[in-house]
Amino acid sequence: MAFNLIFLGPPGAGKGTLALRVKDMLHIPHISTGNIFREAITAKTPLGLKVKSIIDAGKLVDDDTTVALVKEYFAQSGMQAGYILDGFPRTIAQADALALFSTVTHAVNFDIEDTVVLERLGGRRVCRSCGFNWHASFNPPKQANVCDKCGGEVYTRDDDKPEAVQKRLLVYREQTAPLTAYYRAKGLLVDIDANGNVETILTHFKKALNL
Numbered sequence: 601m602a603f604n605l606i607f608l609g610p611p612g613a614g615k616g617t618l619a620l621r622v623k624d625m626l627h628i629p630h631i632s633t634g635n636i637f638r639e640a641i642t643a644k645t646p647l648g649l650k651v652k653s654i655i656d657a658g659k660l661v662d663d664d665t666t667v668a669l670v671k672e673y674f675a676q677s678g679m680q681a682g683y684i685l686d687g688f689p690r691t692i693a694q695a696d697a698l699a700l701f702s703t704v705t706h707a708v709n710f711d712i713e714d715t716v717v718l719e720r721l722g723g724r725r726v727c728r729s730c731g732f733n734w735h736a737s738f739n740p741p742k743q744a745n746v747c748d749k750c751g752g753e754v755y756t757r758d759d760d761k762p763e764a765v766q767k768r769l770l771v772y773r774e775q776t777a778p779l780t781a782y783y784r785a786k787g788l789l790v791d792i793d794a795n796g797n798v799e800t801i802l803t804h805f806k807k808a809l810n811l
Protein backbone atom coordinates (compact mmCIF):
# COMPACT_ATOMS: atom_id res chain seq x y z
CA MET A 601 0.00 0.00 0.00
CA ALA A 602 1.29 3.45 -0.87
CA PHE A 603 1.44 6.03 1.88
CA ASN A 604 -0.40 9.12 0.73
CA LEU A 605 0.29 11.43 3.65
CA ILE A 606 -0.61 14.97 4.46
CA PHE A 607 1.12 16.78 7.30
CA LEU A 608 -0.96 19.18 9.37
CA GLY A 609 0.68 21.32 12.01
CA PRO A 610 1.54 24.88 12.96
CA PRO A 611 4.78 26.60 11.95
CA GLY A 612 7.56 25.34 14.22
CA ALA A 613 5.95 21.90 14.71
CA GLY A 614 8.85 20.20 12.90
CA LYS A 615 6.92 19.08 9.81
CA GLY A 616 9.79 19.77 7.43
CA THR A 617 12.37 18.03 9.64
CA LEU A 618 10.20 14.94 10.11
CA ALA A 619 9.32 14.91 6.40
CA LEU A 620 13.02 14.53 5.51
CA ARG A 621 13.28 11.44 7.74
CA VAL A 622 10.01 9.88 6.55
CA LYS A 623 10.94 10.54 2.93
CA ASP A 624 14.15 8.48 3.36
CA MET A 625 12.42 5.79 5.39
CA LEU A 626 9.44 5.20 3.06
CA HIS A 627 11.09 6.33 -0.21
CA ILE A 628 8.32 8.74 -1.02
CA PRO A 629 8.65 12.34 -2.23
CA HIS A 630 8.12 15.32 0.06
CA ILE A 631 6.07 17.91 -1.79
CA SER A 632 5.25 21.41 -0.66
CA THR A 633 3.17 23.95 -2.54
CA GLY A 634 6.32 26.10 -2.63
CA ASN A 635 8.12 23.37 -4.66
CA ILE A 636 5.14 22.93 -6.96
CA PHE A 637 4.90 26.68 -7.62
CA ARG A 638 8.65 26.94 -8.30
CA GLU A 639 8.67 23.98 -10.71
CA ALA A 640 5.69 25.30 -12.67
CA ILE A 641 7.28 28.75 -12.86
CA THR A 642 10.58 27.29 -14.10
CA ALA A 643 8.78 25.10 -16.66
CA LYS A 644 6.78 28.19 -17.78
CA THR A 645 3.53 26.21 -18.01
CA PRO A 646 0.40 28.40 -18.45
CA LEU A 647 -0.37 27.89 -14.74
CA GLY A 648 3.25 28.61 -13.87
CA LEU A 649 3.08 31.93 -15.69
CA LYS A 650 -0.19 32.73 -13.93
CA VAL A 651 1.20 31.98 -10.47
CA LYS A 652 4.32 34.01 -11.25
CA SER A 653 2.23 37.05 -12.11
CA ILE A 654 0.25 36.64 -8.85
CA ILE A 655 3.41 36.33 -6.74
CA ASP A 656 5.15 39.17 -8.59
CA ALA A 657 2.17 41.39 -7.80
CA GLY A 658 2.67 40.53 -4.12
CA LYS A 659 -0.70 38.78 -3.89
CA LEU A 660 -1.64 35.47 -2.28
CA VAL A 661 -2.21 32.55 -4.63
CA ASP A 662 -5.95 31.78 -4.53
CA ASP A 663 -7.52 28.37 -3.83
CA ASP A 664 -8.49 27.61 -7.43
CA THR A 665 -5.02 28.30 -8.82
CA THR A 666 -3.31 26.36 -6.03
CA VAL A 667 -5.59 23.35 -6.59
CA ALA A 668 -5.03 23.49 -10.36
CA LEU A 669 -1.25 23.52 -9.86
CA VAL A 670 -1.27 20.62 -7.40
CA LYS A 671 -3.54 18.65 -9.73
CA GLU A 672 -1.25 19.31 -12.70
CA TYR A 673 1.76 18.23 -10.64
CA PHE A 674 0.05 14.99 -9.60
CA ALA A 675 -0.98 14.26 -13.19
CA GLN A 676 2.62 14.71 -14.42
CA SER A 677 4.37 12.90 -11.59
CA GLY A 678 2.01 9.96 -11.23
CA MET A 679 2.54 9.68 -7.47
CA GLN A 680 1.85 5.92 -7.43
CA ALA A 681 4.64 5.42 -4.90
CA GLY A 682 2.97 7.69 -2.35
CA TYR A 683 3.84 11.17 -1.06
CA ILE A 684 4.09 13.57 1.83
CA LEU A 685 2.12 16.74 1.15
CA ASP A 686 3.14 19.67 3.32
CA GLY A 687 1.28 22.98 3.24
CA PHE A 688 -1.62 21.58 1.23
CA PRO A 689 -4.57 21.34 1.72
CA ARG A 690 -5.02 24.42 3.90
CA THR A 691 -8.78 24.74 3.55
CA ILE A 692 -11.78 22.41 3.35
CA ALA A 693 -12.30 23.49 -0.26
CA GLN A 694 -8.73 22.39 -1.09
CA ALA A 695 -9.23 19.10 0.80
CA ASP A 696 -12.41 18.37 -1.17
CA ALA A 697 -10.60 19.17 -4.42
CA LEU A 698 -7.66 16.91 -3.50
CA ALA A 699 -10.05 14.01 -2.78
CA LEU A 700 -11.17 14.17 -6.44
CA PHE A 701 -7.71 13.29 -7.81
CA SER A 702 -5.91 11.49 -4.98
CA THR A 703 -6.82 9.31 -2.01
CA VAL A 704 -5.18 10.44 1.22
CA THR A 705 -4.35 7.47 3.46
CA HIS A 706 -3.31 9.39 6.59
CA ALA A 707 -3.65 12.99 7.74
CA VAL A 708 -0.84 13.34 10.27
CA ASN A 709 -1.70 15.98 12.87
CA PHE A 710 1.34 17.42 14.70
CA ASP A 711 0.03 18.02 18.18
CA ILE A 712 2.17 20.68 19.84
CA GLU A 713 1.82 23.12 22.73
CA ASP A 714 1.87 26.81 21.85
CA THR A 715 4.60 27.35 24.47
CA VAL A 716 6.88 24.87 22.65
CA VAL A 717 6.32 26.64 19.32
CA LEU A 718 7.02 29.98 20.99
CA GLU A 719 10.28 28.66 22.41
CA ARG A 720 11.37 27.07 19.11
CA LEU A 721 10.50 29.94 16.81
CA GLY A 722 10.96 32.75 19.33
CA GLY A 723 14.53 31.54 19.94
CA ARG A 724 15.47 31.39 16.27
CA ARG A 725 18.26 33.74 15.26
CA VAL A 726 19.43 34.19 11.69
CA CYS A 727 22.79 35.34 10.33
CA ARG A 728 22.36 38.38 8.13
CA SER A 729 25.37 37.38 6.00
CA CYS A 730 25.31 33.60 5.48
CA GLY A 731 21.68 32.88 6.48
CA PHE A 732 22.60 30.20 9.05
CA ASN A 733 19.87 29.48 11.64
CA TRP A 734 21.03 29.72 15.24
CA HIS A 735 18.90 29.23 18.34
CA ALA A 736 19.11 31.33 21.48
CA SER A 737 18.71 28.27 23.78
CA PHE A 738 19.47 25.15 21.72
CA ASN A 739 22.33 26.31 19.49
CA PRO A 740 23.56 29.81 20.31
CA PRO A 741 26.61 31.36 18.62
CA LYS A 742 29.66 31.53 20.94
CA GLN A 743 29.60 35.31 21.01
CA ALA A 744 26.20 36.99 21.38
CA ASN A 745 24.82 38.20 18.03
CA VAL A 746 27.94 37.23 16.06
CA CYS A 747 27.88 34.28 13.62
CA ASP A 748 30.54 31.62 14.37
CA LYS A 749 30.62 30.63 10.72
CA CYS A 750 31.18 33.95 9.02
CA GLY A 751 31.35 36.72 11.65
CA GLY A 752 28.09 38.22 10.34
CA GLU A 753 25.43 39.85 12.48
CA VAL A 754 22.94 37.43 14.06
CA TYR A 755 19.44 38.85 14.49
CA THR A 756 15.79 37.95 15.16
CA ARG A 757 13.53 38.05 12.09
CA ASP A 758 10.36 40.12 12.58
CA ASP A 759 8.39 36.93 11.88
CA ASP A 760 10.02 35.20 14.87
CA LYS A 761 9.29 37.93 17.43
CA PRO A 762 6.86 36.69 20.13
CA GLU A 763 3.88 38.81 18.98
CA ALA A 764 4.37 37.64 15.40
CA VAL A 765 4.67 33.98 16.42
CA GLN A 766 1.47 34.29 18.50
CA LYS A 767 -0.28 35.73 15.48
CA ARG A 768 0.97 32.98 13.13
CA LEU A 769 -0.27 30.40 15.62
CA LEU A 770 -3.67 32.05 15.87
CA VAL A 771 -4.05 32.19 12.09
CA TYR A 772 -3.02 28.54 11.86
CA ARG A 773 -5.47 27.41 14.54
CA GLU A 774 -8.33 29.31 12.88
CA GLN A 775 -7.57 27.97 9.40
CA THR A 776 -6.70 24.42 10.26
CA ALA A 777 -8.96 23.38 13.12
CA PRO A 778 -11.75 22.67 10.59
CA LEU A 779 -9.33 20.55 8.56
CA THR A 780 -8.41 18.28 11.47
CA ALA A 781 -12.13 17.81 12.19
CA TYR A 782 -12.69 17.06 8.48
CA TYR A 783 -10.10 14.28 8.38
CA ARG A 784 -11.07 12.98 11.80
CA ALA A 785 -14.63 12.54 10.55
CA LYS A 786 -13.28 10.50 7.63
CA GLY A 787 -11.29 8.30 10.02
CA LEU A 788 -7.98 9.42 8.47
CA LEU A 789 -6.56 11.63 11.21
CA VAL A 790 -3.49 10.38 13.06
CA ASP A 791 -2.46 12.53 16.04
CA ILE A 792 1.22 12.54 16.94
CA ASP A 793 2.86 14.25 19.89
CA ALA A 794 5.25 16.81 18.35
CA ASN A 795 6.57 18.42 21.53
CA GLY A 796 9.89 16.53 21.59
CA ASN A 797 12.90 16.37 19.26
CA VAL A 798 12.81 14.81 15.80
CA GLU A 799 13.84 11.33 17.04
CA THR A 800 10.97 11.30 19.53
CA ILE A 801 8.50 12.58 16.95
CA LEU A 802 9.68 9.91 14.48
CA THR A 803 9.08 7.22 17.13
CA HIS A 804 5.53 8.51 17.71
CA PHE A 805 4.98 8.65 13.95
CA LYS A 806 6.11 5.05 13.37
CA LYS A 807 3.98 3.78 16.22
CA ALA A 808 0.91 5.66 14.99
CA LEU A 809 1.29 4.22 11.47
CA ASN A 810 2.29 0.73 12.62
CA LEU A 811 5.70 0.94 10.92
Ligand SMILES: [Zn+2]
Pocket residue numbers: 727728729730731732747748749750751752
Ligand atom coordinates in the same frame (compact mmCIF):
# COMPACT_ATOMS: atom_id res chain seq x y z
ZN1 LIG B 1 26.97 33.73 9.16
